[in-house]
Amino acid sequence: MHARLFQILLLISAVAPWTVVARSPTDEELQRVITLAKANLEQRTKALFGGDTLRTESRTQHKLRVVHNSTPMSVELSQCAWVLEDVAEQFMSSQYNMSFEALTKVASTNLTSICDVTSMKPITCDPPGIPEFRSADGRCNNRVHPLWGSAEQPQKRLLPSEYSDGFKIPRTTAQNGAPLPSARLVSSTLHEDFRKTSSVNTYMVMQFGQFLDHDITLTPNFQEEGLVCECDSQDDRCFNIPISTDDEDFSSASCIPFARSRSSPNEGCRMGPRQQVNQITAFVDASNVYGSSEEEMEALRDMEKPEEMRGPNLALGRPTQQSSLGFGGVPERAVDGDTNGVYSSRSCTHTIKDINNWWYVDLGSSHYIDEVVIFNRQDCCSERLNSFRLHVGDSTVVASNPSCGGDHVVTRGQETVTVDCGGRQGRYVGVFLPTLEPLTLCEVQVYEAQGMCPPGYTRHRRSCFKATQTAKDFDSAAASCAEDGGILATPKDNDTNTFLVDLKNQVSTEVPFWLGLSDRHVEGEWRWEDGTILQDGDFTNWLPGEPEISGREDCVNFLAGTGAEWNDVPCRRRRGYICQAGMISQSPRGLLKSRPNPTDSEKKELLPGAIAEEFEMGCPEHESPGEETCSQAGDVRVNEQPGLTSMHTVFLREHNRIARQLSVLNPLWNNDRVFLETRKIVDQLAEIKSTTLARILCDNTDDTTHMQPDVFTLPRPGNERVACSDLHQIDLTKWQV
The missing domain is CATH 2.60.120.260 (Galactose-binding domain-like)
Structure with a gap:
């Protein structure tokens, strides 16, 4: 009997699945598994990019590298996500038998610290002196949630993920078990053949849609790793799109190869369903015009000082x-x-x-x-x-x-x-x-030299200076200058030194004044507040017998009285001080230029205009020469530059048009991103909201004189074409000072 019972127990244990444990891993287990996952990542990276054999770059990889290349931080995020996924898979394996739900709740610093070197690390925002403009990368635009809307973060989901394994494999079946239709079938069913002309909408629907969705093409994906998604590929980084044999455009192939976008850690750097990297800011920040970082913004600037920037x-x-x-x-x-x-x-x-x-x-x-x-x-x-x-x-x-x-x-x-x-x-x-x-x-x-000084400052050459009699120690004086965006004054030549003496004497001859020079960091190495080091042969104006190399007198001031000599004294002493600030530009600081075509330097930007090229896009023939073009509103051509449309050119032109005017109306205007609303003036925001795309197209397309107010629909009763001059143009005097 006992033998029979033992056989039954063996049979039960053989057919029963292993039990999933609803516990969380210990810190020791986490450390061990994370170390193994990082080692696995290193081996994977070597397999992809290492070795002595130089891999041949495919045409697709080349295009991705020069046009849709991942930022270094996107690659770092993807690698962190890979480690987190590997950790989760190890804990869900038979060795640990932990449940996926339990793993999503793990908040140990052993795990979350994986993302400490990434853009997902939580930040706090220092209150700016003038909280006026949005940042280029979106960080701290929402001061309660500083990372919301910023670049190099997980894509935001409107609905929870529904992977087939609950983790990272896309679903291919419906809830009832039936196969899901191909993405190509869904697209061709919902959208009419684009070769047909709409009786309601203009091609501006397509054009503006591309203006927005071409930023999606900047989503980093796994093809950069050399992935080739063959139609029979089982690689989970591929999600190829099946094609029916009667497809008019792709019937020669059984699929459209499709590489999935790079993965991203979940918010909080926890284990969970796969997320995707978003390396651009939200389109409300005009990332499709300005880019998503200070570096991109600067790269788009034309810093060669054309005539209109130099002034007359x-x-x-x-x-x-x-x-x-x-x-x-x-x-x-x-x-x-x-x-x-x-x-x-x-x-x-x-x-x-x-x-x-x-x-x-x-x-x-x-x-x-x-x-x-x-x-x-x-x-x-x-x-x-x-x-x-x-x-x-x-x-x-x-x-x-x-x-x-x-x-x-x-x-x-x-x-x-x-x-x-x-x-x-x-x-x-x-x-x-x-x-x-x-x-x-x-x-x-x-x-x-174009520009003006901040209020209270006096100009000398390209810089502005202000002498203040209020006594402060060296650090406090430097902090006061920093509040104006400046530093303590740096008289590096006799001309500037003489100017500063006259300036401080107009304020007081009774007190000494701090200059921006000290040897506080290295005794005997005199360093200006702009970071440059005073070298042998440079201009100086020391009092005879100075400076004293004693270790106690580290900061430099003008002596009291009308003299121009320098003296070093202890930094804790209280003195008047002279601040030095840069000039505020009165002309656009580098108007925007067209993004270069990285695959063909000979291709130039396509400006809206020529009708002939619109016919080349397959627009239907007109009944007679000179009839309106099929776009009905603006230009329909896709810009020759990869990933760009002619709408990028329209808004680039609009930026430069507004920037030039604002620089005249308001010398204090920071024209870096003129499409972004300010956070302080209601009238300005109302004026921005009253601007229409129709007027923007009128102002920035060639030879356009009439336009229907709703550019997304064809002219009709209530949407007749009107003269461009009858359409509201933004009133920039709302920004005048």
């Missing part, structure tokens, strides 16, 4: 003089607006051959000179200008005025020379040639 040419048409006249080359030719470098075009000056030839232009009043652009002769003799000097000042004796740099090198054939004058002030801008050569200039353009 101060020299144009102003009075001129030169040392002598040769071959009819009168001095006013250098300011006539003609940059032609061929002498026979009568656009260039000419002196006789002599030593110390000079030329100058009278600007009429003193200006802060930022840059001077000199156009050189091109039909011959361009090297004659070599070693010229540029002077700016208030004297008509050119060489007596301060120079912008030293001798400027000019090579044979060089067309232009741009000289940075650093905001040097003067009425006369002159060219001095110390060599035995005739001086020939085909055009001289003079541009003033």
Whole structure:
């Protein structure tokens, strides 16, 4: 009997499934399994990218790398997710038999610390001085939930995930067990053939939809790892789309290869159903125009200072003089607006051959000179200008005025020379040639440093300064300057030092004033507050016998009285102080430029306009020439740049149009992201909301004069085409100061 009972028990144990344990792993178990998972990740990475054999990059991989490449942080998030998934799979294996539900509740720091080096680590937001603009990467735009809407986070789900295994494998069957239809079948059933023309909607529906959904193509996926999703692939990183044999477009293949997007850790860096990486910000932050990081924004800027950014040419048409006249080359030719470098075009000056030839232009009043652009002769003799000097000042004796740099090198054939004058002030801008050569200039353009100082500051060259008598220790004084976005003053030349002495003497001659110089970090190594180190040979103005190398006197101040000498004293002493801040730009800080085409540098941006190219997209033929194009509103073409549409060009143009106007109306305006609402003025937000896409298209497409107000539907009663001038245009005076 006992033997029979034993056999029954053996049979039961053989057919019964192993029992899932509803317990959580111990910290010791977590540490052991996490270590193993990280080792597995290292082996996997070596298998994918290591070895001595250089892998050949496929065409698809190349496109992904240059257009849809994952950011380094997205790769890091994906690797963290892989570790978390591996940990979960190990604990759900027969060795531990733990339930998936129990694992999702594990909140041990052994687990959550895996994400500490990623963008998912919780952050706190420092209150900004002026909480006005959204950040580029979306972080701290919601101060209660600082990571909401930011880049390089898990995609937000509207509904809970429903994987077939509850974990990471996509479902292919319905709740009743029937096979789910192919994504291709769903798409072709819900959407009519795009080759048919709608009787209701314009192609702007498609165009604006692409403007939004092309950002989705920036979702990082596993193809970057060299994954090839063959139609019979069983790799869980693939989710190929079956194709029916009667499909008009894809019938030659049995599937559309589809690689899944990279995985991401769950919020809180816990184990759970697979999430996907979102490496862009929400479209409400205009990421499809500006990008999703400061680096992307800067890369999109045109920093080459076109004419509209430099401001007006101060020299144009102003009075001129030169040392002598040769071959009819009168001095006013250098300011006539003609940059032609061929002498026979009568656009260039000419002196006789002599030593110390000079030329100058009278600007009429003193200006802060930022840059001077000199156009050189091109039909011959361009090297004659070599070693010229540029002077700016208030004297008509050119060489007596301060120079912008030293001798400027000019090579044979060089067309232009741009000289940075650093905001040097003067009425006369002159060219001095110390060599035995005739001086020939085909055009001289003079541009003033654009910008204004913050309230209470006084301008000197490209910087602004403010002297404050209120006594503070060195650190407190530096903190006060930082509140204005500046630092303690750094007089690195005699000109600036003299200016600061005059400035502080206007405030008080009774107290000393802190400067931004100290050797607090390394005794004897004097470092300016901008981080540069005072070197041997640099300008200084120490009081005789100073500085004292004792370890007790580490911070520098101007002495009390009217003198200009420096003295080092203990940093804890209380002094007046002088702050130095940058100028506030009065012109757009780098207008936006088109994103480059990384796969073909010869392809240029497509601007909306040409009707002929619209027909090439398969628009139906019109009954007669000159009829309206099939788009009915704006341009329908997809931009040649990968992932971009002509709507990107429209909004890029709109940004630059508004930025130029705002920089005139409001010099304090930060025009980095003009489409983002401010958080302070109700009237401004109302004005933004009143703007229509119809007017934006009118202002930023070529030769458009009429538009229907609702650009997504065809003209009809109640939506007739009207003159663009009748459509509301944003009133930028709401931003005027």
